[in-house]
Amino acid sequence: MTAAQDFLTASSLHKAFDGAQAVDGVSFTIRQGEIFGLLGPNGAGKTTTIRMLSTVLQADAGDVTIGGFSVGRQGDEVRRLIGVCPQELALYPELSASDNMIFFGRMAGLSGREAKAAARQNLETVGLADRAKDKVDKFSGGMKRRVNIAIALMNRPRMLFLDEPTVGIDPQSRNHIFETVESLRDGGMTVLYTTHYMEEADRLCDRIGIMDHGRLISLGAPRELKARIGDPDQVTLESVFLDLTGRSLRD
Amino acid sequence: MPLHIALLELKLYVLDRGELALSIALPIALFALMYGAFGGESSFSATADIVDLDGGAHARALIQRLDSLDEITVRERAPQDANAALERSAITMAVVIPDGFSQSLDSGAPQPLLFRQRGSGGDTGQIVAGIVRAVAQRMSGEAQLRGTVLDATSGSNIERADVERAIAETLERVRQNPPIRVVERAVHDERPSALDRLVPGLLVMFLMFSITLGAQTLVEERRIGTLERLMTTRLTVTKLFIGKFLSAALRAMFQAVILLTLAFAALRIGGLVDYAELLALSVCVAAAVSAIGLVIGALARTRDQAVWAAVVFTMFMTVFGGTFFDVGADGPLATLARLTITRYAIESMSAVLSAGESLAQQGVGILALGGVAAVALTIARALFRVTETGR
Ligand SMILES: Nc1ncnc2c1ncn2[C@@H]1O[C@H](COP(=O)(O)OP(=O)(O)O)[C@@H](O)[C@H]1O
C-alpha cells in the first residue's frame, strides 16, 4: 500500500495541570480516511490530547496541523474541518434530538434550512430518525450517546473526534456506533477514536496509539502491536499493554 | 449567532415547567393578594349566631330582618349548642333573644337583648353586635310608634285594622326609602400609593431571579461541556459571552412583560405610557442583573455556590433596597439602600407611576443601573471561562 496522505500531525504535545504532566510529549500522525485509536486507561491523557487537537485547550508546547492548517494559529479554519464528540454528553437534555442538532448546526454556520436537513440526515445515520422530536432527557444512555455523535457530524466534518463514545451503553447501541463509525470511514472521513476498551480498539481501528501516564508508549496496526509479543492470532491487546507497562489495562 | 443562543435559552426557559410556573403563577398569586388588599371592593360579611328563647312574633321578625341583610347570615342555635361553641372558641359572640321578648315589646317595656361573647367578641363580633343592636332599636322604635298611634286613635271612629295597616305601610315605605342613606364607594380610582412602590418592588425582585438562573446555567453548561462544545463551532468566546448575556436579559424581559401586563391589567396602576416607561426601565434592570449573574457564574465553581451567592445577593438587594418598606431619605438604612441597585430601580419606577414623572427625569436611576451593567459586564468578560482550563 502506498503511504496515504497524513491528515493530522501532532508533534511533541505537552500539557500540565497544576504542575502534573497530563500529556507529556505525544507525537503521531493520522492518515486521511483511517480510524486511529488512542487506547489507554483512565487518566492516561486521551481527553486532554483530544482537547488540544480540537482547539479548545491550548497546549503548553508542541504543534498540531490538521488538513494543512495550524491548530494554534488557524483555529477558525481547523474548526471548519473537524467534528468533535466529547466524552461527556454535551447537549441540552430538555430539547428534542433534532432541536439540539439544529442549534449546534446553526452555531457551526449552517442556515436554518441546511441545519434542518443535516439534522434529519445525521439522525438517520445514527439510527434515531424516528425519535427526532423526542426530548433527549427521555432517551436511554445509548441513544444519548448516538445523539452526541450525530451533533458532531452537523458541520459535515472531514475529520471526526470521538472521545470514548461507548462508555456505559448497551451492546446494541455499541454495535450501532461501530457500524456508524466504519461507514463514515468508508465514506472517506478521518476518525480519531479514544477508548479504554481494548476489544473495541482491536475491532475498529486501523492503527492504534497506546497511551499511559501522558505518553504514547506504542504505535501501530493492531496486528503489528500483537505480533511484537507473540502470535497475533493468539495474544490480545490487553497482554500487549501488560507487556509494555507491567500493569493491566483494567486497573 | 448570539441571538440564537438567547432564543435557545428562552425556549429552554419556557420548556421548563417549574421555571415557567415561578415566573407566571407566582406573580398572579401575589397580585391576587394585593388586589384583595388594595384593589377589590371589599364588603363586610359575617354570620350571626342567634339563640331564640322567645319564639314569639317579634323575635321571628328580628331574625328575619337580620337574615335579609346582605352582610349578615343568621345561624340559629340551641342554647347548649351556643354555649358549647362559645366555650371552645368556635364562635366569639352569640345573640340571645330572651324569653318574653315579643310580649314586652308589645307592652312597651322591651326586654334587653343579651350578647354573650368571649372577651370583646372580636372585631367581627363587635360589628355583628352593632348591626343587631341597630335593627333591634329600629324595631323597638317602630313598636313604640305603633303603640302611641294606636293609643291616640283608640277613642276615635277609625278602624283599628286601618290604623295598623297605615302604620305598617308607612314603616315599610321608610324601610324601602330611608330618609338617610349610606352610600359606600370603594376608593378604586384613587389608587393607593402603596401599590406604586410595591409593584416596582415585586417587578425588580422577579427581575433579580434572573441572576440566579443566569449564574446557574453558566456553571451547569460549563460542567456538562456544552460551552466547550460550542467552542468547536464557529462561535468565538466573545460571541458566546454576548449570547449568554442576551439570554439572561431576554429571560428577564420575558418576566418583566408578564409581570407588568398582569399588574397593569389587574391592578390598573397606570396608562399605556407608564407601561412603556416601566418596560424601558426594566431593560436597564435586566441588563444590570444579567451582567451580575454572569459575574457570579464566572466566579462560582459549582452550581450550589452559584445559587447561594445569587440568592444571598438577591435577598440583600431586595430587602435593603426597599422592596417591602420605605427606606426613607437618610439614616443608616437609606445609606445601605444606596448600595443596592434595587433602590434606584424602584425609585425611578415609582416616580414614573405615582409622581407622574417621565422617563427623561429618571437620569440618576438609569445612570446607576447602566453603570452597574457596564462595570459588571466588564468584570464578567474578564472572568469568563468556557471551561476551568480551556480558552
Ligand atoms: N481540567 C483539569 N484540571 C486538572 N487536571 C486535569 C484536568 N483534566 C485532566 N486532568 C488530569 O490529567 C490527566 C489526564 O486526564 P485525561 O486527559 O482526562 O485522561 P483520559 O481521558 O485518558 O482518561 C489525569 O491525571 C487528570 O486528572
Ligand SMILES: [Mg+2]
Ligand atoms: Mg477521557
